[in-house]
Amino acid sequence: MTQPLMDGVQALLSSLVTSDIVVASTSVAALLNGESIRGSDDGLIEGRLTVPEYQRPYRWQIKHLQRLLNDLTEYFSAPEGLAAPAHDFYLGSIIVHQSRLPRMHSDVLNIIDGQQRLVTLALLAHVLKQRGLAKGIKLDSPESQVRALSNLRWLEQQALPAVDFSRINITLVVTRNEDDAYRFFETQNTGGVRLDGPAILKAHHLRGVSRQEQDSQARRWEAWGKLDDTMDALMKARHWQQLKWRRLSNHRLPLQMREEIVSELAERTGQGGDVAYRTARVCHAGLGQALHIENGYAMRQPINAGVNAIHYFNYFHELRRRVLVLREDSHLVGFHRFYDELVVKANGSEFLRRLYDSAVLLYVSQFGERGLLAAGYWLFRVIFSARLSNEKAVRESTAQSFAKDNPVLDWIASSYTHDELIETLQRFSYAISERLDANSVKFRFVQTVQAYFSMTLNLPGEALKRDFDDEIKRAISRVLNQNVSRLAGVQ
Numbered sequence: 001m002t003q004p005l006m007d008g009v010q011a012l013l014s015s016l017v018t019s020d021i022v023v024a025s026t027s028v029a030a031l032l033n034g035e036s037i038r039g040s041d042d043g044l045i046e047g048r049l050t051v052p053e054y055q056r057p058y059r060w061q062i063k064h065l066q067r068l069l070n071d072l073t074e075y076f077s078a079p080e081g082l083a084a085p086a087h088d089f090y091l092g093s094i095i096v097h098q099s100r101l102p103r104m105h106s107d108v109l110n111i112i113d114g115q116q117r118l119v120t121l122a123l124l125a126h127v128l129k130q131r132g133l134a135k136g137i138k139l140d141s142p143e144s145q146v147r148a149l150s151n152l153r154w155l156e157q158q159a160l161p162a163v164d165f166s167r168i169n170i171t172l173v174v175t176r177n178e179d180d181a182y183r184f185f186e187t188q189n190t191g192g193v194r195l196d197g198p199a200i201l202k203a204h205h206l207r208g209v210s211r212q213e214q215d216s217q218a219r220r221w222e223a224w225g226k227l228d229d230t231m232d233a234l235m236k237a238r239h240w241q242q243l244k245w246r247r248l249s250n251h252r253l254p255l256q257m258r259e260e261i262v263s264e265l266a267e268r269t270g271q272g273g274d275v276a277y278r279t280a281r282v283c284h285a286g287l288g289q290a291l292h293i294e295n296g297y298a299m300r301q302p303i304n305a306g307v308n309a310i311h312y313f314n315y316f317h318e319l320r321r322r323v324l325v326l327r328e329d330s331h332l333v334g335f336h337r338f339y340d341e342l343v344v345k346a347n348g349s350e351f352l353r354r355l356y357d358s359a360v361l362l363y364v365s366q367f368g369e370r371g372l373l374a375a376g377y378w379l380f381r382v383i384f385s386a387r388l389s390n391e392k393a394v395r396e397s398t399a400q401s402f403a404k405d406n407p408v409l410d411w412i413a414s415s416y417t418h419d420e421l422i423e424t425l426q427r428f429s430y431a432i433s434e435r436l437d438a439n440s441v442k443f444r445f446v447q448t449v450q451a452y453f454s455m456t457l458n459l460p461g462e463a464l465k466r467d468f469d470d471e472i473k474r475a476i477s478r479v480l481n482q483n484v485s486r487l488a489g490v491q
Helices: 004-014 028-032 062-076 115-127 142-156 178-187 198-206 209-224 228-241 254-267 309-324 330-344 350-367 372-383 396-405 407-413 418-428 441-452 462-491
Strands: 021-027 048-049 091-101 110-111 167-175 280-287 288-293
Touching: 004 167, 004 407, 021 028, 028 167, 062 091, 062 115, 062 142, 062 441, 091 115, 110 115, 115 142, 198 209, 198 228, 198 309, 209 309, 228 309, 228 350, 228 407, 309 330, 309 350, 330 350, 330 372, 330 441, 350 372, 350 396, 350 407, 350 418, 350 462, 372 407, 372 462, 407 418, 441 462
Parallel strands: 048 110, 091 167
Antiparallel strands: 021 167, 091 110, 280 288
């Protein structure tokens, strides 16, 4: 980075200094060596660098290493006859939370932002035989260790510049308050792998877990893999409701999307135990009664920070995998065939599919999987009607506007029974916006739907525009009745 950028970042961070936040301009060598560093409060910053359990693992890939190596090579390999740059190589800001563990006599510096860069530089120092710096940071996560070893082997095969780590400058931000550390963690994007919403949620909620459970809960979180689709479904279910409608940002605005995820699933969470809100069914028989409560969580329920949030995410992530991703449940073969051939492949719209996925998860979490095929058919007719009723191309805003004008997620959440929901979905009506010409995307969508349900393939024109919805309702009812008859015959 350039000297003006370095000065600008340091000036900006210096303006944030409080009694609990200290800023220092120092070198990577001093930090990895564990030297005492003079802070903006004129005190000494001391402590051993550690990676908290709630941090994501070390994940830099070769492309990230190559990018940093190119920058270091350009800086430290000045052409012959030219002097080295007068300013230091600026790496950006490193944010740490300074704390002292019980029964410990020295502080630790928990790395909040900068782990990827610091670990990579420690690996580089190892290859360059500066072993004191290489020992400046320890990795406990098995995933981090595997990635670090792989990157180390790659670095050993490269032509490396003669790096002077004392000339790699950083702006060190030290917080003494964990909330301040989290706030910085949320807002910083100084290079490398950008923090996304799920990564910030992980840090937030693992902080709310007891130290005895942090390791196991962190491993559970990492085992999930990417959470983007699960978070998308949850955010739609929680935001797109008439009682407190809230818009969601376009996917082309990742920072705004991240802020919305953090606000809803971290900042808005409460304090308390692991609570699941479920609808209870009380069956009366004579003078007695039986209480039936399904397992799981409600998509729109209040969430408490820590274990409650982690279990909530785990429930819906695994539910999504079982119902929409994996093909291991023999009871869902019919639904999966329908989902793959119509929801995914029928040119209906990726944005409508995401709304559909949220609706399916909301349905299954409320009513179970037994009636999923019927609910899936009728939800498809309702949600993908936007493919036909919209006058223009189906965009991300189309799905959002449709969900606001036709609160299908509310219809699911407010229904007491499967049958009540189906009646509501069947009453939904819409009009096809324009003539279905044979070369249009809409007509190709109609053809795919008709072929799947073995409907009569009418020619495009006013008759099809007028009769298509009645035809698909009859086709859905016919197919479902055939399924019931077939199952009755098996029994």
